[in-house]
Amino acid sequence: MLCVDGWIRAARFAAHAGPSTLRTRQSWLASTRASGQSLHTSALTRLEAPTPGVQEHTDGPDRIEDEFFRDLEADIDERESDSRQVSTPASRSKRSSKDEKPVIHSSSWDLRPQPEEAFDDVVSELLRRKKKTEMKRMQQGGFLDHITVQIRGGRGGHGAAAFTATSSGTLGPASGGNGGQGGSVYLKTSPTLTSLHSISRRINGGPGGNGKGDTLHGRPGTDVVIEVPVGTVVREIRRKPDPTSKFAGQNGSVQFPTSRNLKIAHPLASKKDSADILEVEEDFEALDKGDEADNQPMSEQEKKAWDRTFVLFPGAEFTRAEYRRAERALKKGGRAEKPPPTFEQEPPKTLDLEVPVTGDPILLARGGHGGMGNPFFFGFSGYRQPRIAGRGTIPYTSTYEFELKLLADVGLVGFPNVGKSTILRALTGRRAEVADYSFTTLNPQIGVVRVWNDGTFGDPNAPEGRLVVEDTWKERDQEAEGRLKGEYQSARGHREVVTPREDMEPKYEVARFTISDNPGLLPLASENVGLGHSFLRSIERSLALAYVLDITRPDPAADLMTLRNELDTYKEGLTSKGTVIILNKGDKVDEQVGRERFERVKDLVATLPEAQNLEVTVLSGKFGLGMKKMVQGLRQRVEQERAKTQERSA
């Protein structure tokens, strides 16, 4: 049986669409006619299986074709003459420059070695392309799915060494305020983000305010909340003390404590200390007992080092012994600087943000302690008028690795320029970039497919047959023309939403799933050629995969094998997620050729281990034809997989 429903929709769309759409359509009609091919017998309409529950038109195809063509062509003539009248020199020059746009044909990525070609040439060509696409990606701001970030809590504010003034001019009671606690760094998910590019490489909590006289404490530092997309995996990979800290390595090099023992390499440590590995605890005990070194004069370097821990009242001078006593006071009060905990003492943080973070954000790095004001040192080892206050501590820096694994239920995979973005747009209305050259899509995109009770999908108000997905530059042209005419025409103008007619059956949503459009994959993608790993990583978690092949290419079956091999090489078992094989651009081939290629793919699929889950379908993303069957297939698979996951977690 013949399904002409799709064709009627396409014809209807053409009759309603704007001038540039008409031109495309008209040239298509003309070329098809010229080749002596009957339109309704395109591979698409013949191969599309009837969708259950959808009423089929029983009129003879010839009659429908004739009727629609007469109307359509009259419409086209009328519109063309209209558009000629309004076209301005500016819009004409714009179009002509666009017409000169170089078109890279889809076959240009066919890099499978030809018999006479050396494999090395192919590889070097692929590497050249990888460089080119990466450059393009960088120029566009780029998608980032893997970054390392240095995170540190804010430094604590310094304590104040101050005294209440007395009428006699002597120093009254100590009244320095404490420094404020540094701000902490938190993490939460954001539903609107789809890449990590907005995250800075270095994130510090806000610094705490300094304490002041009259026991005025410093204000706490501002907290920082990092927002990441859902699907981000966060791993702490390193901790290191601040380079100015006592625990930092000598000469600014940083030493990460790998065991409980810590090598003290600091101006304050004696020669013996830096030679031996010394327990920190014991170090402080030894300090308390006093040391003959205490009586020796301090070097400038040592003074500077103490200055990083303490603030002195103006004019005050401290000996080494006094400093050590003050340090002990801090330690007893639990305010002394500590080395970063090792991974054994405090396991590294690992978070898998597969579901949105609800409630409080997650703490990644705590702010440093505020320094103590001088009242804290009162009475300690004989201080009646402590002319010393503590500085705020600088927390250690953690290096985190952020990796984004996009969480779409379905992933579209295919070589460049086969129409993946077009299909995403046809399914979801998301304005993904579509253009007739390879690597249009550089960043994965996610759209939501909504399935209605009558088996339709997408925008519930969009009348059938009004949808066409055009190359984005054409839309931009249309937009510009609209602006010139003084009327702003949305790029989605031909998808305008209409209120459902009263006689229409009410629709309700029965299922919803997300689908991701990914950058095109090249042979050797699993070796990181093209955009390689970056997007393979993000499809790893999809519940189902849809292969997109271009039916106008000479051997879609071979393309499928190359695609499958790439996925298999990247990760074993990934191909078992395959659900549908889409032969796109069904409107572009004539029936016999289309049928042959379709059969070849089907024969090949029958030999695959995952054959029982795979369905082969021919469709046209551009004209939204033949999509229902694919949506049903994907929906079923997604629901099955979701049920399995639920069972497993139960």
Ligand SMILES: Nc1nc2c(ncn2[C@@H]2O[C@H](COP(=O)(O)OP(=O)(O)OP(=O)(O)O)[C@@H](O)[C@H]2O)c(=O)[nH]1
């Ligand atoms: N005739 C016809 N053209 C189509 C169809 N689907 C896509 N195209 C055209 O094919 C070209 C490439 O489409 P895209 O959707 O950008 O392809 P892609 O796979 O996303 O390409 P990359 O992002 O570069 O990997 C565009 O010019 C589309 O208009 C279709 O079903 N029929």
Ligand SMILES: [Mg+2]
């Ligand atoms: Mg694309």
